[in-house]
Amino acid sequence: MLSVLGFPLENSSFPTDTAQPESLTQWHQTLELPQVTYPSRLVGRTSGSETPRYQLDTWVRNDTSPYLSAHLARVSFLVPAFRKELILDLELKHHLLSSGYTEIIYNDHNNTRVQSPGSAGDHCYYSGHVRGVEVSWVAISTCYGLSGAFSDGMFTYTLYPQEHSTEKSLPWPHVIQRTRMCTEPDCEHPTDIPRSSKIRRKRQVRRIVRSALSETKYIELMVLDQRQSLGLTSSFAKSVVNLADTIFREQLNTRIVLVAMETWTAGDKIAVSEDPLQVLADFMKYRSTEIPEHSDATHLFSGRTFKSSRSGAAYFGGICSLSKSGGLIEYGNIAAMAVTLAQTLGQNLGMMYNKPRPAAGECSCPDLWLGCIMEDTGYYLPKKFSRCSIDEYRQFLQNGGGRCLFNKPLKLLDPPSCGNGFVEVGEECDCGSPAECNRTGAGNCCKKCTLSHDAMCSDGLCCRRCRHEPRGTVCRGSVNECDVQETCPGDSSVCPPNLHKQDGYFCDDEQGRCYGGRCKTRDRQCNTVWGRSVSDRLCYEKLNIEGTEKGNCGKDGDKWLQCSKQDVLCGYLLCSNISGSPKIGELYGDITSMTFYYHNRYLDCRGGQVMLPDGSGLGYVEDGTPCGPNMMCLDRKCLPATIFNFSTCPSSGSGDVCSSHGVCSNEGKCICHLDWTGKDCSVFDPLPVPKVTGLVQVAQTSSLGPLQELCSLLPLYWGERAGDSSLEVDSQLPGTSGTLSSGHFPIFSIIPMTPLGLAKTDKMAICWNAGRMNGMQQGNYNDYLWDLSPCLPEPENKLSFLKDSEELLVGFIRQKPQ
16 A cells, blocks of 8 residues: 655745734645655556556666666656645656757857757656546656646645655655645635735746637747756756646647757856846847747746846747747746746737736636736736736737747657657657547547548648648638738648738728738727827827927937927827726826817827836837838838838739739748739639539529529528628639638639530529538539528529538529529
């Protein structure tokens, strides 16, 4: 029988005030004193039982070689503590390190940058569950003992090793601490518990078209480690990322993949002062000029304690940007740093930290005891994002932010392993773990990483029921006017990279310009910041030229700068009737206000210095905003659009970009409209259309009436399928006179046809519902015959019909009365 070994630490202490109210004492009791525990690894026996062994490492020993090669794919540990025997069932975390993972260390002797590829043996990071507890989670590293955190639904535990004996077979003491989660009625609303800044502020104690949130995102993260001692630094930092990845995966459907780590062992590469915003600015300059490695975000783990109420700082909405995708995290324990990393990455992803909300219940933080990650609430380590934070992330993605997150790393650092979700050498497919395969339905297409009979694919945005989606099927819809929708190529299950229109395209009825994937106008900026419309142009011409607090082009020391006449529309942002707090950021100072009477009406001109937590401001007109004919704002200057060098895409002989059959992307490549292909979109390559000749009795018509009249029998189906408002009609099939549901042939489209055996002057019309159905992916429409009689008033000419197993493909031919 397994025994429990758990002992309180002798000299443990917890920060307390001199005089404590009873409620705070009770709360301290929920943060139980740390204990010493001696975990063991459970080894299976042929009889089916498990035997505990104190040798904790998870190395796999090759039968033919005494050397260590990799870590066990699955492992279980027994952690006796708090009068319990907690069994952790773990799986190796395949998504944590990318195949290009690199470690960079500065040489102590000559301060040179030494780069070395990471090895598979370094990957010893696991996730899983507490045995027998469905709502539990675990994030543990086995690189050096057991380090990490886990929850059994009642308590959150942190675990880390003490000094290690060289004899691996002896028990290895670890420190474990737990805090109670909100499970009792009296902790649901702990209003009587005073907030302690020592405990809480520094969190050192925590269509086919997919929506932006439903598609898994991947943050390729680089970590720079300021800590001087090498030894455990790499393993420690990876453990922090491992725990943060667990939070992001469960809450945001987003994975954190470590691509590189740089350790400063020979002194700091930048001046690390107590001012976090200054350090952040200097750090991002260093990242832009001195670090060649690619990453979506780069964060510094710092040993400096900053003069701030928080344990980190980051740029707001800066993910994917070379100069703004950074953050700082103070050193602490693994769990506290993981929460701070989640906060700083959250800010990079457009989430506001501790933003005041106008309504008390607006965010509905799901855990009032532990609190939420982006809010200064709760009393210990939070592990959830509030609904408002998730909504801010969703809005950030829908506004065109975070485009780099949709590019899945092609392979991981681990040796090829069936079940890790990546197709690697020797595999035809890999839909993930058995549970993931069953959840997505891909298990029907992929068996033991081999495609099933007749299957073309098993998963991916362009794979449905084991077949490639037809060419032209939208796999990722556009989120705004400056975005482009990605379509399936027809011969692959992979959706193309997430791109947007190149800067300079007109948008918003030619009132704005696309810049960085977003439509920029002063009116949109006023609405984003204040929820109000822009002020009249006269406000800008009257105030920004004066160089006062109420209108200017910036500040030089204590002096407001005047705008030149040409630059007034790029200066201080002036909006109408603003008041109170901004929708985003924080107001510094007061709202400025000026009213003019002009042409029998009053003009309201208001503004404010709105600042984001990273120190950047929203009080001035954004770069990329139009300021005149073929003019755009840049650094509060109104400059000719030609200096931006917008289009480098191929052009036709007449000079038309992408031959006027496509748009130029931010990568300088043409994205062609349907029916067109080639580098310059000059090749006509129409999509296949249903072949109905010989399968139906065709009624000849001498004329084709108006579209709406011809489909007058379809009152419920015109525009969208009855009861399915998610099918938006937003594009047109080239060569037709109908409309097309996003990513597919028309919900009901009218297509002029010339069937075999009929004179060319004869016309027929077909309306059909071409939904996503088995057998249609390769254009095998001949397998279906169409009829509307089951669901519509009897048409004048009927066809035989065939029902699909899940959906009905319907169509009709109607003869227009003579």
